[in-house]
Amino acid sequence: MSATTTMSNIDFRHSQSAHCESGVVSSLFRHHGLEISEPMAFGIGAGIFFGHLPFVKVNGVPGTTYRIFPGAIFNKASQRLGVTVRSESFRNVERAMEALDEKIAQGTPVGLLSSVYYLPYFPPAYRFHFNAHNLVVYGKSEEGNYLVSDPIMDVATEIDPESLAQARFAKGFPEPKGKMYYPVSMPDSVSWETPIKQGIEQACHYMLKIPVPLFGVKGMRFLAKRIQRYPEKVGERKAGLFLGNVIRMQEEIGTGGAGFRFMYAAFLQEAALKLNKPELSRLGAELTSVGDLWRNFAFQAGRVCKSRAGDTGSYQELGEMMIQCSAAEEVLFRKLAQVKF
Incomplete structure (x- = not known):
């Protein structure tokens, strides 16, 4: 059939x-x-995010997310567009x-x-x-x-x-x-400026201003330090499992961490055209480079997992790479928060 x-x-x-x-x-x-394109829906819904919840177990390992919680993109995009x-x-x-x-x-x-x-x-x-x-x-x-x-x-x-x-x-x-x-x-017509502005403001808040150190760029640094201590804290076997789940959530669940960065970059570039704000396009290009950093982290982390003998030095290096990702995202979102609409 x-x-x-x-x-x-x-x-x-x-x-x-x-x-x-x-x-x-x-x-x-x-x-x-x-x-509406997929990147525009993602951006207006403020889908970009980061969180590490060591007390929430997913398949027996600590949970990591690179996007906002399920349902939020649909709800926020609908609300902001008048749907x-x-x-x-x-x-x-x-x-x-x-x-x-x-x-x-x-x-x-x-x-x-x-x-x-x-x-x-x-x-x-x-x-x-x-x-x-x-x-x-x-x-x-x-x-x-x-x-x-x-x-x-x-x-x-x-x-x-x-x-x-x-x-x-x-x-x-x-x-x-x-x-x-x-x-x-559905609304009879849509004005894009306010929904885009609201989506960007919320994304910047998520990434920069949540006081709990498990979320946004603070959450990345929190996870980076935990990764560096995995071998001594949980042992070699569990360290590989925990690290493997970080990679899985980044690269296999939906678009994953790097993919979400690329999608949000596409949103910024589309928003630049809709609102005639070329600075958004430049920030989109910067965020694409951040996505490349995340992809490199995943590649190196995958090699550590496959080696079955990731030494403490390897985990130290991976933690430093994630700290580099957090620093790049903090710079990017601070610039984005300063854009005038």
């Missing part, structure tokens, strides 16, 4: 994206007539699936929060317990499978009801709880 055969006849245009949530936001808004949205979570699997069926029968494509582990169209190597993956369901095939526009995939696909229900109600942190979301009404 072709993925274009639907029982709800929703004419939904699939687009492959760099990151799941910003890709879903762009796709859903475009479906309802608001043309009215509806978001629902459920306790009951049956009710969650019924609610999804009701919306697609009405011709409304729906964003869903899911676990990667239960999505059978993902290659086995990428199916691990990550419960914050976003996708769009826009119809059902005659066989009863759901039609899926997953931003990570190059083409639209299908998923059986049982797998989708498992993905929507996976256990672990965070629990998706069947969450679904969709636009209810």
